[in-house]
Amino acid sequence: MRRLAVWAVTAMFALAVYLLLTLWSGAWGLWSLSELIAGVVMALIVGLVAGNLLWERGGWRMLMPHRWVLLLVFSAGPLLWAMARANVDVAWRVITGKIRPGIVRFDPALKTELARTILANAITLTPGTLTVDVHELSGAFYVHWINVTDERPTPEQVCGALPAWARRIAE
Numbered sequence: 001m002r003r004l005a006v007w008a009v010t011a012m013f014a015l016a017v018y019l020l021l022t023l024w025s026g027a028w029g030l031w032s033l034s035e036l037i038a039g040v041v042m043a044l045i046v047g048l049v050a051g052n053l054l055w056e057r058g059g060w061r062m063l064m065p066h067r068w069v070l071l072l073v074f075s076a077g078p079l080l081w082a083m084a085r086a087n088v089d090v091a092w093r094v095i096t097g098k099i100r101p102g103i104v105r106f107d108p109a110l111k112t113e114l115a116r117t118i119l120a121n122a123i124t125l126t127p128g129t130l131t132v133d134v135h136e137l138s139g140a141f142y143v144h145w146i147n148v149t150d151e152r153p154t155p156e157q158v159c160g161a162l163p164a165w166a167r168r169i170a171e
Contacts, residue, residue, distance in 0.1 A: 003051075011047030015039055062114065067169055071118075074165045079122055082160055086127040093128070093146060102148035103132060107140045108155040108163035115170035116141075122162045129158065 018039040022031065031039075061067065093099050110116050116139060120131040128146035135142075143158055155163045 007047045007051040010051040011043045014046040014050075015043035018042060062170065070165075070169045074169060078161055078165055079125070082122070082126050082162060086129070090127040090146060099146055100148045101144065101146055103142055103144050104148060104151070104153050104158060105140055105142050106153055106155050106158055107138065108166070110139055110163065110167060110171065112170050115166045118170055119159070119163055119166040122166070123159050126159065126162075 019031065022035060022039070108116075108119060110119060116134050120134055120141065123129050123131045123141070123143055130144040131141060132144050133142040134140070141155075145153075145158060150157060
């Protein structure tokens with residue numbers, strides 16, 4: 001019964017997002033029957049595929065409005081700044097040839113899968129780093145880093161303040 005409720009809530013949320021996006025895209029007025037049918041079909045598919053991923057293990061907390069604001073602030077502030085700095089750093093390393101690539105392991109101590117996903121994607125978006133794996137049980141990250149300075153780096157050495165932001169948003 002719980003699975004059906006999770007699936008239904010996810011499908012309704014996906015349909016609401018679809019309808020808002022089509023309304024916002026300039027189609028002010030009523031939706032046609034074909035748009036509504038397409039929206040319902042897509043919402044059902046999203047509900048089936050993403051229902052358990054989104055709402056299991058505390059995912060409901062992302063429905064709180066202040067977490068969406070934090071996510072927007074993170075995307076427009078710290079993440080954008082980290083990406084800009086990393087672009088300059090990678091360009092400098094390519095020009096000078098000072099590259100020491102390698103895979104490092106660190107534990108950011110994130111508890112939820114959503115926080116780990118946010119951090120893994122933020123690391124991968126930042127030039128010079130790529131999240132290779134996240135250990136399911138321990139939560140340790142394996143990251144390919146363009147400038148390995150320490151075999152056992154701290155999370156701050158690899159990705160700065162991004163783990164703190166992921167924790168603030170999703171935990």
